Amino acid sequence: MSTAPSTVLSLAHVSRSYRDGETAVAALDDVSLDVAAGELVAVMGPSGAGKSTLLQIAGGLEPFDSGQLYVEGRSLGGASAGTLAEARRKSIGYVFQELNLIPTLTALENVTLPLELDGTGTREAARIGRDALADVGLPDVDRRFPDQLSGGQRQRVAIARALAGPRRLLLADEPTGALDSRTGEEVLKVLRERIDAGAAGVLVTHDSRHAAWADRIVFLRDGKIVDVTDGGRA
Numbered sequence: 056m057s058t059a060p061s062t063v064l065s066l067a068h069v070s071r072s073y074r075d076g077e078t079a080v081a082a083l084d085d086v087s088l089d090v091a092a093g094e095l096v097a098v099m100g101p102s103g104a105g106k107s108t109l110l111q112i113a114g115g116l117e118p119f120d121s122g123q124l125y126v127e128g129r130s131l132g133g134a135s136a137g138t139l140a141e142a143r144r145k146s147i148g149y150v151f152q153e154l155n156l157i158p159t160l161t162a163l164e165n166v167t168l169p170l171e172l173d174g175t176g177t178r179e180a181a182r183i184g185r186d187a188l189a190d191v192g193l194p195d196v197d198r199r200f201p202d203q204l205s206g207g208q209r210q211r212v213a214i215a216r217a218l219a220g221p222r223r224l225l226l227a228d229e230p231t232g233a234l235d236s237r238t239g240e241e242v243l244k245v246l247r248e249r250i251d252a253g254a255a256g257v258l259v260t261h262d263s264r265h266a267a268w269a270d271r272i273v274f275l276r277d278g279k280i281v282d283v284t285d286g287g288r289a
């Protein structure tokens with residue numbers, strides 16, 4: 056199977072179940088989803104619907120039982136740990152609810168660390184990192200440590216880290232969870248700008264107001280896509 060050139064993420068008939076004692080719980084059941092460059096898809100649904108499982112599979116963080124996963128046209132189903140790690144570093148930016156910023160590194164170092172781990176030289180990584188921080192509206196925080204930044208600024212640093220360099224798939228799990236509503240809106244605006252600039256995004260959210268930033272909203276229940284509607288940007 057091949058995917059359209061603009062398709063950044065493609066899940067085809069993906070299923071994943073967990074064993075719970077004697078029974079198997081279907082966390083995802085035959086889910087298919089394509090997300091193109093420039094497109095933001097919001098994923099909503101009740102607790103236990105499979106939202107996090109979907110995002111983690113899309114990000115190459117969780118294995119799945121059947122189906123296909125393509126990121127930027129590359130098949131990742133059954134890929135080796137090394138191939139998955141490379142795809143995560145090169146193609147996939149993941150914003151976790153817990154930001155996972157390293158407290159002993161400056162904002163810039165937090166953004167450049169994954170680039171340097173991937174072999175980018177220090178000077179080039181710093182250039183890319185400063186650009187990424189400027190892109191999220193933080194041109195002046197390079198040397199500050201996470202505890203010297205506001206919650207909204209820390210979230211922006213995490214987004215800058217997720218999208219620094221050429222990565223084109225942005226996966227965000229409740230990225231505004233810990234933020235007040237005004238700061239949350241600012242963060243979504245930054246996400247949207249990055250997607251308008253050519254990335255593809257999947258946003259897991261409980262908040263229907265956040266879906267206003269999406270092109271499409273996918274509703275999950277019991278591991279299945281039960282509805283797809285236009286988002287506020289469609």
Ligand code: ADP
Nearest residue numbers: 073080081082101102103104105106107108109
């Ligand atoms: P959501 O993010 O929508 O709350 P999840 O993807 O976390 O849903 O979970 C979907 C289903 O899979 C739930 O029934 C959950 O209990 C189950 N599940 C998720 N992760 C695991 C795991 N590591 N072990 C066992 N069951 C799991």
